[in-house]
Amino acid sequence: MDTATAALSFHSQLQEQAAKFYEKLAHRFVDNKEKFLSFAKEHRKHQKDVQRAYNYIITDAMEACFAFEGMNEDDYKIFTELKENITFTDAMKLATTIEDKTYNFCVDGAERSKGMLHDVPEALEIVAKRTLRRKQALQSLLRKKKL
């Protein structure tokens, strides 16, 4: 995943998978439907934000083909399948893993591409911060459920 196009296509897939996951979650756990749908919307917004940053800054002078050298797709792959009888607690654990992987991709990608492309690492950093915020929200949902 050395090139900007490869890394950002992967990012786009990651956000889309996560968005679909939260949509399924919203159907499964209707008490938190609105929350999960808002997470799905946020993932799709992030997908667009990063793509826009790339499309607006990409120029032949930037080191796009080498900007993400050394990043490995397997380190960030997510699994979004919801088992039929999954409990709320396990679903939240799965969601947290998805957010962790997304966060790691954004942080590593921003670090790797810094100095090569500018708006892209910045966009990834913003996404990473929001991913962290979502992770905290998931933990809070889990705590409420336990209470």
Next chain:
Amino acid sequence: MTVLEEPIKEVLTLKNYINGEWVEAKTDEIRDVVNPATMKIIARVPRSGAEDVDDAIQAAHEAFPKWRRTPPVTRARYLFRLKTALEECFEELSRIQTMEHGKTIDESRGETRRGIEMVEVACGIPSLMMGYNLEDIARGIDEYVLRQPLGVFGCIAPFNFPFMVPLWFLPFAIATGNTFVLKPSSEVPNSQTKLHEILDEIGLPPGVVNMVHGGREVVSTLISHPDIRGISFVGSTHIGKNIVYKTASAHGKRVQAQTGAKNYMIIMPDCDIDRTARAMMTSFFGNTGQRCLSGANLVIVGEDAVFYNRFMKSIVSYTKRINVGYGLDERVQMGPVRSPDKKQRIIEYIEGAIDDGCKFMIDGRKPKILGPYPDTCFLNPTILKDVTNDMKVAQEEIFGPVMNVIRTKNLDDAIALVHENPYGNASSIFTSNGAAARKFQYEVEVGNVGINIGIAAPMAFFPFSGMKDSFFGDRHGQGGGHGFEGAIGFYTESKVVISRWW
């Protein structure tokens, strides 16, 4: 990882765009346009003749009086529409460039973006084209300068940036009220055909922009036709200097000929090794070395063997990992060169260098390619060491993925190496020392200077400079304001008015 879908599905014989119509060229000579990665034919392009060019120039000439009277703010609105339409076709345009030229999709998108930026800058024409004035140059007498368009301008475009280079000129030419005739490179005519479909859709009046496919006959007609007021050319120094500049200026035309290059990357021992090494990959091997801003000679400054070994180890390691293949495969970092004859020419330079005593650090002549593509146009990157500045490989433009490693004692010697070369297009320094950077930018005789930038490509709102054998003419391409440097100055004439009213 995906290989992106190809946008060109059908092999068409391309038409000329003259006076707002798509017309067949009056010729039977048609050539194939081949995708250099797959070697499949993607279009057929006519070799138009003088009659086709005459038609285009006549259409542009007739459209000029009305177009120049169109208010600049209205002309700008056409460009705003063009900008919107280009954004909508961003991905299609980019993939077409990869298919016709071979560059990677990241590079093609970069090229599309740079082209769009020209249009964005030209949208500011109501401000950019303003003249200036002074009241009371003598009691009761005022003087002012108007900027006026001249007429029909021609453009002869190269193969290496099929979409972007014509846009260095076209938006500024028409924004200032001139009309335009373009000859795209016949090796890569598809993205310009798409651009002209878009120009047609935005509703420009017939004759304001025209496009004629072809070769020598089109060029010779454009540069000598009495109704052409100026020529923009990008290509080799031989053609630019000896044919375009000499002939067109002898015919009284304005000329801007942006020509060849041999760019030096000066590496100081205090540079950031990892970032510099990655920047070198793009500089030397981006666009498969086929750009006039590419790094060609890597000059390592100083006698610090530890630094040299660490730096070159990093360079070699990155270079060996470069994925070569079809640019629509998202893993690919370097595409093929444009044609088999270009590949052969590059190999001859490499072999000549070996005969002259250079040694391989990496031999890229037998390419390893990602995917099932013929190796006809592919090369892997080559790194040569023990290169000296007097060698042919260090002096002449190769236009391919070849890095010549030269060592020198200090920055003064490095700058002297740059000055020994006849070209003066671009050169960069990589350092963490501000004094060294300032000395370099102050002294080096090249038009585009990079400081920790491997491709010193000026943005749309600055002129694309060039000195010595890299530029012939007096006004550079692209760029806006400041004293009418660049495009606005090239495409307009100053008219001075001195007025007194009794």
